Amino acid sequence: MNDLVQLASLAPLLALAGAVINGLFGRNLKGNAPGIIASLAVAAGFVLSLIAFFGVRAGGAVRVNFGDFLVAGDFKIGLGFHFDQLSVLMMLIITGVGLLIHIYSIGYMHGDDGISRYFAQLNLFVAAMLVLVMADSFPLMFVGWEGVGVCSFLLIGFWYRDLANASAGRKAFIVNRVGDFGFLLAMFLTYKAFGTLDIQAVNAAAPSLAYGAAILTGIGLLYLLAAAGKSAQLPLHTWLPDAMAGPTPVSALIHAATMVTAGVYLIARTGGIFANAPGAAATVVWVAVLTALMAAIVAIGQTDIKKILAWSTISQVGFMVAAVGAGAYWAGIFHVLTHAFFKALLFLGAGSVIHALGGEQDVRKMGGLGRKMRVTGTTSLIATLAIAGVPFLSGYFSKDAILGALLTSMPLGNYGGQILFVLLMLTAGITAFYMFRWYYLVFAGEPRSKAEFERAHESPAVMTVPLSILAVGSVVIGYVGLPAFLAPNAIQEWLAPVMAHVDFEHLSTSAEWLLLIGSVVVAAAGLGLGYWVYALGSGALAKRLGNTPLASASRGAFGFDRLYRSLFTEPGEGLAEGVASLDRDVVDRGMTGLTGVVPLLGRLIVLLQSGYVRAYAFAMVLGVLALAVAAALIGVFA
Amino acid sequence: MVAFIILAVLLVTAGVGVVTLRQPVHAALSLVGAILALAAIYVTLEAHFLAAIQVIVYAGAVMVLFLFVIMLLNVGRTRTASLTWLKPAAWITGVLSLAAVVAVVFAVQRPLPEFEVINAALRGGNADAVGESLFTDHLLSFHLVGVLLLVGIVGAVALVQQVAPETRAKRAVAVAEPEDAPELVASAGEAS
């Protein structure tokens, strides 16, 4: 079984091979060939991930070492993969959701000029993401980390002929660099503290340091910075809404299901550090909860069908980060799993709508589309209900687990766990509210634009089949993590061997029931409020509420972009302009001035070149005079 | 010393004459005077052979050549004023340089060797003595100077030689051959 698990090391290589084939020979591939090749590569990766999954289930964690990755004197990092319960689960999410999105992309990107480039980059992303989750050392993980960053950049700017897309990609890349910087610093500090960069060794060694040691807190905060960059948490969240410039399947795969969860994975992976640095962990939760709340409020005010989902993603990733920060690693990963399904489904549904409307993304021009797009509408409704936290759907269980974790986490108790719980509960309600708005504006009610409505049509099977599969997943996947007091919690038990230990208070069964019912009430309140505001009276109340300061703050995304613009971009531009003007006005002018001096000098020297031989002779005599005077001075005073 | 002073005064007077006299003939004759005074000075310096050569070659051959050319060219007054600033400047720098050089010369004074030593070494600077030096130590220089003189003669002849009338006519025809360049024919006809 061990050998079979090792076989899974081929998964990233297969994806890479797909990327190479599409990238180098894509021009010669006709029609759907690039998509089929890419999908096959990911499908093979999925099969290998399944093998690894069952292998790990049967025989525990497996480690594969291929030799040395980096050697510098005593410093040595092995090149190897680590298959344990956490990484194989992530592999399954990446390849499983990835496969569905690849298949969907065949339909969505049909006829695009850059289709082979698209699939090459998508495969490359899968390869990098697999390396990220499979790596057994921080530097190798960083390779994957940077790889997904590059693919994200490439795919956001996929339609690079539009300047806005290209600059959105650039923005994502630059903001991510800030997080990467945190990752690098965290690695340096980790090496200083533990003398190794092997993830398992670091996790094992972390408890040996003093509980809450400053260096652990420092490392934790730096990994938080890294996670904030990739997972779009405050204050580095601004790139994700802009990342919607990329093709919709990319938004679904990279910017909802997988890459943005890399930060969650990172914190879960380095759980040994966070479990022993309660300050850092609490900071993580606070950042995450504030992000979730802020993003949920912003999502209400957006009008772009994908931007709403993007802000929702930020908010939901905030839930996950909060969970791992609180020490409920399994809950965070559980939400990663459920969110991967329903958020991918939402994005693909949105993509289907955009596809049907020929590129229209403004929800104000939609409405009533559920009648024309049965599959898309129904599946989107399932996803909406799942994310809103309607009972018996996947989101309900994972969200409940997170809320429970915040309430019961012992280390968090000293850092305002109750407040965080309330804030996140509120966020859950807002989530239900804005998701109702999203669904209602797009699929229900009366069509607001006749032309768009007439144009709408259901997407082809290659797109609707993945939607259906994801819809089924969105419903059933939650049952792997039923509340522990009701049924065996499969995912918690599955992840238990690899998770750092954090103490939780034990809630009584009645309190557990109260929590479950509370979640239902909050979700129902959010949905009901949404119905009241948007559906009743054809949205008159919505118009009235649209003038409040909170609403305008929501529309403006709390001004982060403007703040960063005036804080970083504009001084940077000013500096660049200053340097440019230095170059232009001082260096260039100086040079031009010098070139102006040369002819002037020349004209002066021309005066010497008079043509009179006697004048030349006089110059010689002057030389003689100088020599004679010099000689006389030396001779007289010597 | 008295003889030196007299000769020096003569020499300088003649030199000033060379530089200042307006008529080239006068200047040339002044130079002859200077050369003769110099020859006399050579005698006081125990260089009898050189004194003789000075008189024969310079005062005789070279100066005659000068006078010939002056008379041949019949040089007139110059017409336009040019470089008028040069005259005072030349005098000033000349005198200044002179003062500096004289200062250098007198900065370190060395005693003359004994008369006997001079006499024994120079042997009066007669033809015998100079000839021996020329034909032994300086044989190569002597020969080279001979070649140089030959080249000088050939060069002077080549420079001054007039083109024979038949040759000139032949050249004019050769230039006139290209029909499309009549102006060249005209200029060739007027040239020389």
Next chain:
Amino acid sequence: MVQTEYYVALSAVLFALGGIGVLTRRSAIMLFLSIELMLNAANLAIVAYARQWSAAGAQHALDGQAAVFIVLAIAAAEVAVGLGILVAIFRNRVSTDVDELSEVRA
């Protein structure tokens, strides 16, 4: 006997006069005369130093006078060629004014 320094000083006077002549006179012939003056000044210095040098012994005492002899020969050759050039120029330009020969300028 008169010391060498006086001869050299006299030579310097003569040389300076020649130089002044070169600078002040415009006729090419006068330039040549001045140059002859300078050559003779140099010769005078050499002869004077040759006498001073006689202390070095009979072997090299006459080197200076031999050098003067060679300078004389070179001066003769120079005059021959120079005057030839002068005549050639005069034929073309009917003038020996060196200031009129100032076409070669920038």
